[in-house]
Amino acid sequence: xxxxxxxxxxxxxxxxxxxxxxxxxxxxxxxxxxxxxxxxxxxxxxxxxxxxxxxxxxxxxxxxxxxxxxxxxxxxxxxxxxxxxxxxxxxxxxxxxxxxxxxxxxxxxxxxxxxxxxxxxxxxxxxxxxxxxxxxxxxxxxxxxxxxxxxxxxxxxxxxxxxxxxxxxxxxxxxxxxxxxxxxxxxxxxxxxxxxxxxxxxxxxxxxxxxxxxxxxxxxxxxxxxxxxxxxxxxxxxxxxxxxxxxxxxxxxxxxxxxxxxxxxxxxxxxxxxxxxxxxxxxxxxxxxxxxxxxxxxxxxxxxxxxxxxxxxxxxxxxxxxxxxxxxxxxxxxxxxxxxxxxxxxxxxxxxxx
Amino acid sequence: xxxxxxxxxxxxxxxxxxxxxxxxxxxxxxxxxxxxxxxxxxxxxxxxxxxxxxxxxxxxxxxxxxxxxxxxxxxxxxxxxxxxxxxxxxxxxxxxxxxxxxxxxxxxxxxxxxxxxxxxxxxxxxxxxxxxxxxxxxxxxxxxxxxxxxxxxxxxxxxxxxxxxxxxxxxxxxxxxxxxxxxxxxxxxxxxxxxxxxxxxxxxxxxxxxxxxxxxxxxxxxxxxxxxxxxxxxxxxxxxxxxxxxxxxxxxxxxxxxxxxxxxxxxxxxxxxxxxxxxxxxxxxxxxxxxxxxxxxxxxxxxxxxxxxxxxxxxxxxxxxxxxxxxxxxxxxxxxxxxxxxxxxxxxxxxxxxxxxxxxxxxxxxxxxxxxxxxxxxxxxxxxxxxxxxxxxxxxxxxxxxxxxxxxxxxxxxxxxxxxxxxxxxxxxxxxxxxxxxxxxxxxxxxxxxxxxxxxxxxxxxxxxxxxxxxxxxxxxxxxxxxxxxxxxxxxxxxxxxxxxxxxxxxxxxxxxxxxxxxxxxxxxxxxxxxxxxxxxxxxxxxxxxxxxxxxxxxxxxxxxxxxxxxxxxxxxxxxxxxxxxxxxxxxxxxxxxxxxxxxxxxxxxxxxxxxxxxxxxxxxxxxxxxxxxxxxxxxxxxxxxxx
Numbered sequence: 001x002x003x004x005x006x007x008x009x010x011x012x013x014x015x016x017x018x019x020x021x022x023x024x025x026x027x028x029x030x031x032x033x034x035x036x037x038x039x040x041x042x043x044x045x046x047x048x049x050x051x052x053x054x055x056x057x058x059x060x061x062x063x064x065x066x067x068x069x070x071x072x073x074x075x076x077x078x079x080x081x082x083x084x085x086x087x088x089x090x091x092x093x094x095x096x097x098x099x100x101x102x103x104x105x106x107x108x109x110x111x112x113x114x115x116x117x118x119x120x121x122x123x124x125x126x127x128x129x130x131x132x133x134x135x136x137x138x139x140x141x142x143x144x145x146x147x148x149x150x151x152x153x154x155x156x157x158x159x160x161x162x163x164x165x166x167x168x169x170x171x172x173x174x175x176x177x178x179x180x181x182x183x184x185x186x187x188x189x190x191x192x193x194x195x196x197x198x199x200x201x202x203x204x205x206x207x208x209x210x211x212x213x214x215x216x217x218x219x220x221x222x223x224x225x226x227x228x229x230x231x232x233x234x235x236x237x238x239x240x241x242x243x244x245x246x247x248x249x250x251x252x253x254x255x256x257x258x259x260x261x262x263x264x265x266x267x268x269x270x271x272x273x274x275x276x277x278x279x280x281x282x283x284x285x286x287x288x289x290x291x292x293x294x295x296x297x298x299x300x301x302x303x304x305x306x307x308x309x310x311x312x313x314x315x316x317x318x319x320x321x322x323x324x325x326x327x328x329x330x331x332x333x334x335x336x337x338x339x340x341x342x343x344x345x346x347x348x349x350x351x352x353x354x
Numbered sequence: 355x356x357x358x359x360x361x362x363x364x365x366x367x368x369x370x371x372x373x374x375x376x377x378x379x380x381x382x383x384x385x386x387x388x389x390x391x392x393x394x395x396x397x398x399x400x401x402x403x404x405x406x407x408x409x410x411x412x413x414x415x416x417x418x419x420x421x422x423x424x425x426x427x428x429x430x431x432x433x434x435x436x437x438x439x440x441x442x443x444x445x446x447x448x449x450x451x452x453x454x455x456x457x458x459x460x461x462x463x464x465x466x467x468x469x470x471x472x473x474x475x476x477x478x479x480x481x482x483x484x485x486x487x488x489x490x491x492x493x494x495x496x497x498x499x500x501x502x503x504x505x506x507x508x509x510x511x512x513x514x515x516x517x518x519x520x521x522x523x524x525x526x527x528x529x530x531x532x533x534x535x536x537x538x539x540x541x542x543x544x545x546x547x548x549x550x551x552x553x554x555x556x557x558x559x560x561x562x563x564x565x566x567x568x569x570x571x572x573x574x575x576x577x578x579x580x581x582x583x584x585x586x587x588x589x590x591x592x593x594x595x596x597x598x599x600x601x602x603x604x605x606x607x608x609x610x611x612x613x614x615x616x617x618x619x620x621x622x623x624x625x626x627x628x629x630x631x632x633x634x635x636x637x638x639x640x641x642x643x644x645x646x647x648x649x650x651x652x653x654x655x656x657x658x659x660x661x662x663x664x665x666x667x668x669x670x671x672x673x674x675x676x677x678x679x680x681x682x683x684x685x686x687x688x689x690x691x692x693x694x695x696x697x698x699x700x701x702x703x704x705x706x707x708x709x710x711x712x713x714x715x716x717x718x719x720x721x722x723x724x725x726x727x728x729x730x731x732x733x734x735x736x737x738x739x740x741x742x743x744x745x746x747x748x749x750x751x752x753x754x755x756x757x758x759x760x761x762x763x764x765x766x767x768x769x770x771x772x773x774x775x776x777x778x779x780x781x782x783x784x785x786x787x788x789x790x791x792x793x794x795x796x797x798x799x800x801x802x803x804x805x806x807x808x809x810x811x812x813x814x815x816x817x818x819x820x821x822x823x824x825x826x827x828x829x830x831x832x833x834x835x836x837x838x839x840x841x842x843x844x845x846x847x848x849x850x851x852x853x854x855x856x857x858x859x860x861x862x863x864x865x866x867x868x869x870x871x872x873x874x875x876x877x878x879x880x881x882x883x884x885x886x887x888x889x890x891x892x893x894x895x896x897x898x899x900x901x902x903x904x905x906x907x908x909x910x911x912x913x914x915x916x917x918x919x920x921x922x923x924x925x926x927x928x929x930x931x932x933x934x935x936x937x938x939x940x941x942x943x944x945x946x947x948x949x950x951x952x953x954x955x956x957x958x959x960x961x962x963x964x965x966x967x968x969x970x971x972x973x974x975x976x977x978x979x980x981x982x983x984x985x986x987x988x989x990x991x992x993x994x995x996x997x998x
Contacts, residue, residue: 070861083540085536116540119533124532124534125534127534127538127552128556129555129556130552178947180947189541193542208715209926210925210943212929213942213943216931217940217941238931239931275860276860278863279860279863281892282888283915283927285891285892285915291892292863292867295867296867299860299863299867
């Protein structure tokens with residue numbers, strides 16, 4: 001292990017503040033993803049858009065990191081970078097201490113055995129012209145060399161059973177299944193290669209409320225029985241709280257806060273986290289009316305339309321605690337008591353707005 | 355159309371067959387093409403004469419018993435020549451189209467999937483060839499390779515392959531964005547497996563339809579080339595050559611042109627019809643349904659009632675803004691059965707009140723909203739019930755009257771304002787149009803009012819926004835404009851159909867605040883449709899819970915949350931992960947899924963999933979019964995002590 005990796009692991013452990021924490025299975029360091037701006041004829045070339053800026057986090061083996069934030073925060077881009085579906089412009093991704101950000105060929109295939117994905121939309125993530133048996137069995141053939149036939153069918157049936165589906169769905173097309181059943185198939189497909197990390201990109205947002213809890217329970221059971229590590233992306237804070245050991249909050253491409261779930265909910269360190277918490281409605285009329293009143297006070301005190309400098313804190317124009325320094329420099333990542341880190345100038349001052 | 359109205363449990367193939375069967379012309383065309391190929395194969399055995407055997411004693415004869423279609427200038431039998439010509443034309447067309455597909459599809463797949471330089475190079479070449487008429491390209495190749503029929507058809511195939519490249523590439527580009535392709539990449543599959551095994555089957559239907567159309571085009575080109583004397587040689591009977599010969603005898607014997615001309619025309623027509631038919635049948639989610647124009651009986655009676663109550667409506671608006679009684683919406687189902695997707699829905703909405711309508715997808719909540727506005731999408735219809743707006747019956751009003759009410763007396767905000775705003779009109783036009791139509795304002799007054807409305811919904815910089823188009827707005831801003839438009843004429847009832855579901859939570863909070871402000875100002879009644887119980891808790895005075903087309907429970911919000919009186923409400927509230935609930939790792943679940951409408955039980959619709967079910971639940975339809983303090987529930991066991 002070289003010096004920089006050692007330092008990194010020290011930081012990763014520090015940031016979670018646990019001495020008991022298992023070693024990280026996934027570590028992401030200073031991840032940067034840019035999208036080239038469309039070059040228009042007769043226009044000066046424009047700088048690329050930074051979709052993800054210097055994002056660092058790690059997930060201990062067998063645990064779940066909830067990655068939360070609103071649309072445009074860059075959550076899915078982080079996921080796609082880890083899945084090697086998008087090019088990265090900077091930083092490293094480590095799996096089990098091994099740098100995987102520049103793998104190709106056979107090594108990349110081997111990596112694909114360890115990292116799988118469950119997407120948000122089970123209506124588009126399953127090939128509409130393949131039957132379920134083929135959708136799940138395909139990866140068994142690809143990675144475990146079992147040719148289509150009775151033996152593979154048995155393995156597929158076993159996987160389907162693990163996700164709570166009968167073997168009768170093997171001859172069905174995705175079209176003939178409900179949303180919840182399709183998401184179960186997507187999970188079975190991910191399990192087919194016996195992965196160690198599953199990236200779950202909003203796996204329940206397209207499902208009905210009564211189905212969401214079924215899928216969440218299934219994911220939790222699988223984690224308990226197979227020791228899976230999850231990167232769980234969601235915009236639903238209640239869901240994140242329920243399933244995550246640690247939380248990471250993203251805003252406009254930056255990771256603004258991270259830490260143990262209980263700490264983030266009980267003592268949010270970043271004003272954006274606070275705003276997110278205040279904005280998430282709770283199903284309790286008396287409490288929610290109170291919370292709504294508090295939320296309105298916050299949102300009325302800011303004006304998101306004021307333009308901000310490229311170098312400033314991205315949250316400066318919406319932040320109720322904004323100071324002069326926020327409009328000039330991006331805050332550095334600082335430690336938070338109780339575990340985790342935050343990027344906020346105001347954090348040092350100890351101010352909060354609730 | 356909602357999920358509920360889609361045919362379920364029918365396999366894709368069966369659906370395609372069903373759709374194809376609906377198209378008689380395409381089927382006839384397919385039959386004709388099949389016949390042509392049969393004739394092409396067995397031609398030598400059924401033709402009465404050889405193609406080149408002439409009888410100079412009987413030249414240019416009309417149809418007779420011996421020669422059904424007459425003879426040509428060398429006394430050869432026309433029918434036999436047409437039959438042999440079929441063989442040649444069909445083979446030539448097949449050859450050219452196969453070459454076009456074999457060349458074009460793989461190139462298109464790779465160019466579309468790999469993209470980048472390969473794509474640019476391929477498209478540059480294709481555009482170049484595409485700029486020339488295919489017949490020119492073919493002539494160029496023929497000049498180099500010679501004029502046997504096979505080279506000619508290979509040349510035509512090459513020229514036509516550009517069409518397949520373009521089409522395949524375009525569809526591959528779209529398909530590449532689908533998540534299942536990402537899934538295949540994460541699965542570690544190689545490029546060729548992904549394009550051939552994953553993408554190709556999904557674009558194949560459109561390619562097949564295209565191939566059928568191209569057959570027609572190729573046939574015409576073959577005929578043209580043969581007509582020009584290239585392609586089929588003099589000894590080979592071809593439709594084009596027959597037509598060409600007839601030109602010389604146009605004056606003396608015009609009939610000669612008819613058999614070959616008709617053969618060409620019919621074949622091309624058949625291929626085109628089949629192509630169009632396949633295109634419709636194989637298209638994803640095409641809705642082939644005829645609108646049923648059904649209205650319930652007794653229209654005249656309710657009409658009179660509606661008119662008569664106009665006088666009273668002024669007094670009534672202070673109390674009940676919207677009253678829905680026993681509303682039923684039906685759609686035609688398989689085997690001429692009618693499927694009820696909204697069953698016996700009754701709601702009351704008072705002025706200044708917010709009623710939450712909660713339910714999962716397929717519960718019928720959006721359909722209830724659309725039915726209220728008289729906007730049930732075809733082929734559905736309101737089969738029973740009454741909707742009264744300020745005491746005025748709406749279900750029997752003619753469309754023109756309804757249109758006058760919509761946007762003025764009652765309006766709607768949709769989930770996705772981008773799709774509900776017209777992308778080609780400025781914000782100003784979209785806001786001022788209803789003001790001018792309903793309130794008769796002139797353009798200056800309307801503009802001023804539009805600015806007021808945008809200020810009301812707190813859209814920053816309203817002056818500038820008025821001249822912008824919807825695509826220049828963010829999701830939150832578009833929703834503000836949608837709300838401004840809905841509020842333009844100060845309606846007495848506002849229906850909000852999941853207006854914040856597509857928005858971020860912080861923006862959602864702002865939109866909810868706006869709704870509350872607007873209600874305080876105008877005193878309208880709001881019917882708020884959502885699946886988010888947190889929003890119900892914040893915004894609503896009363897709530898109605900829908901499950902599988904029925905309202906299962908209604909009551910005041912605090913009461914329903916504290917003591918739900920229907921097993922579905924109770925189970926649903928228990929499954930919600932709370933922000934303040936410490937992470938026990940297992941959430942209570944409701945087993946199973948919401949069944950599709952054709953599978954709804956005769957008794958309680960929740961019966962198969964209910965934890966409290968007893969045999970009595972499944973016997974008869976369960977009525978909505980009152981259980982005190984403005985609370986109603988649809989449960990057989992509602993009255994049992996100790997259960998609740």
